Amino acid sequence: MATLGVPHATTCVALRYDGGVVMAGDRRATSGNLISHRSMEKVVQADRHSGVAIAGSAGPAMEMIRLFQLQLEHYEKVEGAALSLEGKANQLSTMVRANLPAAMQGMVVVPIFAGYDLLRGSGRLWDFDATGGRYEERDYVSTGSGSLHAGTVIKVGYSAGMSRDDAINLAAKALWEAADADSATGGPDALRGIYPVVASIDVDGWDRIDDDDLAVRYEAIVQEVSSR
């Protein structure tokens, strides 16, 4: 809740490509009209084959992610095998629902969950509402204050079976446009060397795109935008 002055995390997107999913999120957290954090990581690895992206109150969201990571690892160690991707999504849904009383007071946490389903051999993604409602999306999903703009960019640019490289570029572009139109979403910060968190998940697991790579991609976006 803005009046409480609690830091809020903003825009995250996820989309499927041929062989996996790409997740991306900006780095800004805001308290009301102020920037409270410039290098927050809202897209985090949940386990080897899945990740969570969070929009909403940063404190409860980060705590939820920590507990979620622990539960996945705990299950994997005790049982000797990881949960299925659907099982993980259900687990997260329970945790979001448990946060409902806090959500009613303004501490909403709305994650995106995405990963590579080893049983089906494809990337899958889900978004959630504050009541724990769990919705599997076919191609892409966006959440947070800049989600309208980011989601539109992906909707227009998406094609089924696109490559990983194209998916990363599209996610980077989506965050760029969200940052351009939404004051709570942070754009790439070349001055401080802070770039969005972008990661892909495929059969070999989580792979975060490094900042040097993103710097090149954003340079291309800058060229394109300035030549419009």
Added chain:
Amino acid sequence: MSMPFYVAPEQMMKDRADYARKGIARGRALVAMRYQDGIAIVAENASETLRKVSEIYDRIAFAGVGKYNEFDQLRVAGIRAADLKGFQYSRDDVDARSLANSYAQMLGNIFTHEMKPMEVEILVAEVGAESARDQMFHILYDGTVVDERDFAAIGGDAETIKTRLAEGWSDGLDFNAAINAGIAAIAGPDREIPAGDLEVASLSRGNGRRCFHRLDAAEVAGLFDTTS
């Protein structure tokens, strides 16, 4: 009114110890030893699915011999304690020594207070940031803790196996050499253990956050090719 026969405490303890030792001696042995990148563990285990060696935490592994249901109960308790501690405080606060102590408490209590002692021997190993800080704790059915510096053997005929291992082991072995020394020590001069009856795992410093790695059947078979 019938009175129970008087049994001297010494006799009672001796009977229990004999009972536990008999149960443990029936089982196949396992060995653990330091190698250049961490700790290698080899177990003779005919089962493909019921494990003797497993992951407890980022840098800690567990190995048990004796009655499966009993050491598995200890394994799960260890994972739970470690995960809880790491979540509550920090991942850096989880260490093998305190885990070994709580195992010793549990086993000691059961040995003195319950009808039947646990027929198990367990090993808790932790890989340190450098090899000087690698640790192994050998915990007996009555709660006795022994810390081992370079290598350990538990299970049936452990003393003989340990003597053989002392001959085959040297400081700074690579992984393959360490595993082969372990296999030779378990098998002895007159026997060959088929690859399918071996369970091999390592705690390796270079393995990222979760140091534990279990070799799959193909990798174990691959180790064998180099020996013959």
